[in-house]
Amino acid sequence: MNVAAQPGTVYLAGAGPGDPNLLTLWVLRLLETADLILPDDLVSAEILSLAHAGAEVIPVGKRCGQPRITQAEIHVLMLEAAQAGRSVLRLKSGDPLIFGRAGEEIAALRGAKIPFEIVPGITTAFAAAARLKTPLTDRSAASKLILATAHHAAEKLELTPKWAGALPKDATLVIYMPGRRFRVLAEDLISSGIAGETPCVAISKATTLDEHVYSTTLARLDDGAVGPAPVILLIGNAIQVP
Ligand SMILES: C[S@@+](CC[C@H](N)C(=O)[O-])C[C@H]1O[C@@H](n2cnc3c(N)ncnc32)[C@H](O)[C@@H]1O
Numbered sequence: 001m002n003v004a005a006q007p008g009t010v011y012l013a014g015a016g017p018g019d020p021n022l023l024t025l026w027v028l029r030l031l032e033t034a035d036l037i038l039p040d041d042l043v044s045a046e047i048l049s050l051a052h053a054g055a056e057v058i059p060v061g062k063r064c065g066q067p068r069i070t071q072a073e074i075h076v077l078m079l080e081a082a083q084a085g086r087s088v089l090r091l092k093s094g095d096p097l098i099f100g101r102a103g104e105e106i107a108a109l110r111g112a113k114i115p116f117e118i119v120p121g122i123t124t125a126f127a128a129a130a131r132l133k134t135p136l137t138d139r140s141a142a143s144k145l146i147l148a149t150a151h152h153a154a155e156k157l158e159l160t161p162k163w164a165g166a167l168p169k170d171a172t173l174v175i176y177m178p179g180r181r182f183r184v185l186a187e188d189l190i191s192s193g194i195a196g197e198t199p200c201v202a203i204s205k206a207t208t209l210d211e212h213v214y215s216t217t218l219a220r221l222d223d224g225a226v227g228p229a230p231v232i233l234l235i236g237n238a239i240q241v242p
Contacts, residue, residue, distance in 0.1 A: 005034040005087035010078055010114055012102055014095040014121015015043045019207035022122045023047065027091070030119065031055075034089035036081045038074065040100075042093035042230060044208065071101060075108040082114045093230075095123040099149050099176050123147075124232050125174040128206045132213065132234070132241045136172050142238035144171035150178045150185055167194055172236035178202075182233075186221040189235070194218060199239040202226040215241040 003026045005011065011030050016022035031037070031050045039048060041061020048057060060074050074090075081088045092100045096118060109116045125147055129136050136145050146167065167173060167189070178185060182202065190196050196219030204212040204227025212227030218235060 010116040013119035016122040017127040035086040138238035175233040
């Protein structure tokens with residue numbers, strides 16, 4: 001399989017959670033060959049430094065303090081470059097198909113009849129579990145794994161997910177984009193029926209040099225003890241972190 005970037009093609013790719021050692025060889029090859037790279041803000045400078053000198057890099061993160069780029073503007077950048085015959089690496093953190101608005105980008109690419117490939121990456125849940133040396137499933141504690149977010153398309157709806165009834169007792173719950181109101185989130189989960197004593201780990205900047213781990217229970221989860229964004233929460237009886 002030729003994994004070098006091809007003219008006029010868009011690659012929706014995952015860069016993993018931060019550590020460049022967790023890149024796939026395919027993404028590395030695309031960094032070495034793509035004409036245009038459009039990275040999200042969680043893609044680290046260390047990973048972008050692997051791009052070849054001739055690549056044009058336009059950061060399209062929506063929260064890097066710059067004037068906000070809209071999703072529609074990202075589509076225009078991506079489609080126009082491909083229509084002009086350039087190869088485009090649209091690089092997202094983790095896996096591109098997990099909480100990455102990939103559906104909208106795929107629809108735009110299909111609509112414009114642009115050839116594209118999806119290049120998987122290691123999603124944060126899997127990398128975080130590896131860093132914590134904990135399983136996500138367990139024969140006696142967790143037969144289900146739920147990847148969820150506390151963040152909705154309309155940002156004001158943060159913390160509005162309806163957890164009640166959605167969480168079987170034998171599930172591990174991983175929450176992406178948990179917001180910063182961890183106590184409120186924990187209370188919502190407890191009132192939906194999850195036991196307060198359920199293990200809960202908040203891992204911040206997983207796999208980077210600034211990684212911060214806070215291991216507690218849902219009932220004791222304290223806003224002030226959680227490290228800075230990005231943060232992911234792992235909750236469930238299979239989560240065993242001393
Ligand atoms: C827009 S989502 C992207 C998820 C990504 N596609 C994935 O598969 O991991 C961003 C969220 O992923 C989580 N995240 C991404 N990188 C992380 C990291 N290195 N450490 C902790 N959480 C991270 C955080 O919950 C963050 O708010």
